[in-house]
Amino acid sequence: MEVELLEATANPEEVICSAARNDYMSAFVGDQSFEEVMATVEGETLDDRKETLIGHLLKQGHFGPFEHAQATFAVKGISRSCMAQITRHRHASFDIQSMRYVSFDDVDPEAVAEGEMVVTPPSANDPNWVGRNQKGGAVDEETVEKREEIFRRSVKRSVEDYQELLDLGMPPEDARFVLPIGTEVNMVFSVNARMLMHIADMRAAADAQWEIREMTEEILDLAGEWCPITFEYYESEMKNRKNRLAP
Ligand SMILES: Cc1cc2nc3c(=O)[nH]c(=O)nc-3n(C[C@H](O)[C@H](O)[C@H](O)COP(=O)(O)OP(=O)(O)OC[C@H]3O[C@@H](n4cnc5c(N)ncnc54)[C@H](O)[C@@H]3O)c2cc1C
Structure with a gap:
């Protein structure tokens, strides 16, 4: 960010x-x-x-x-989840980068798995991170490694599917439906x-x-x-x- x-x-x-x-x-x-x-x-x-x-x-x-x-203010690289939260404030004015016109057709899914294009929450790779509404406290290394593996696999897969849908002629405004809410904007x-x-x-x-x-x-x-x-x-x-x- x-x-x-x-x-x-x-x-x-x-x-x-x-x-x-x-x-x-x-x-x-x-x-x-x-x-x-x-x-x-x-x-x-x-x-x-x-x-x-x-x-x-x-x-x-x-x-x-x-x-x-x-x-x-100009803000770079927040998730669409964060964007949805801040835009609830009705007395501020916003311009948001469009996923209809900015497509991710040339993004390398491997790079996405490494943290490009999708915001990685700290709970995906920090064993000591304790978030709000989290059951239990800090977790062991093994659990967080598993979390990170699933997170990276999932975001990579969603970008691969998105690009395949584009290749099949689906418009970016519809193909984007499969992208994660963590996608940067x-x-x-x-x-x-x-x-x-x-x-x-x-x-x-x-x-x-x-x-x-x-x-x-x-x-x-x-x-x-x-x-x-x-x-x-x-x-x-x-x-x-x-x-x-x-x-
Ligand atoms: C920790 C947290 C969790 C949240 N969880 C959720 C959730 O689960 N689901 C969800 O939908 N939202 C959630 N919100 C969003 C929250 O409910 C508000 O919609 C958002 O924060 C906008 O703030 P606001 O209501 O103060 O309005 P703003 O748009 O920031 O307006 C500022 C102030 O102007 C006045 N105002 C503006 N519009 C009106 C109006 N139409 N009528 C009367 N007074 C008005 C109010 O006094 C208001 O406080 C969450 C917010 C926080 C901080």
Whole structure:
């Protein structure tokens, strides 16, 4: 999996602060410099004032201003299972690589067995991995070797069958039905800072599946560079709170 920040609102925290100050000022924010907009907020420097205001908004649950800061991420090589989970979030926008138009006719099934094209879950080859809803705990080496053998055999077989169906003239949009749910897909998605916190509440949580959790953590790292005060506050003060719902 690889996650990149493609594009994002420049100066997102100035936008968030300006939007919030708009709510409580008689003057028009459009006529003023950012320094003027922030003049009455507590703090020595402009950065201090941004920190004060953003912390106050997040603490009070005034989340609307965070919808004005938007970011677009490109994600490479997640499973279609992970894609199905993230696309349940209705306030984000998605573009998903199509299996109707991108066929895997030239992929070597042996390479698929070695981990290309299909995401290998850690439980397929790590004896110490304990997943959610797993009966029992860690397993012995022999069991995990057997798991890995079955997993690799199965994904290889499904790609061989897929390619044979293509050779028999079946359109890729129908032949893909035999491919595994672990088949890799690339995705571009756009989201605002408020929605990203909500997604992180649900998907960076311990009860989320390992893959979407890993993706969300990578996105949060990038968001921390893009919108630092907001996501620093989120990580330190909000992420593990109870009663998380739609910040
Ligand atoms: C650990 C885990 C397991 C899950 N298991 C399953 C499962 O087995 N089966 C399954 O189907 N789904 C499952 N989901 C998906 C989950 O039920 C949600 O559909 C998904 O996470 C989208 O989140 P959301 O409901 O907050 O909506 P989002 O689309 O992220 O919307 C954000 C918020 O906007 C508001 N909102 C959006 N649309 C509406 C609306 N139409 N009406 C009212 N309020 C709205 C809500 O407050 C919502 O929380 C699982 C999610 C997690 C994290």
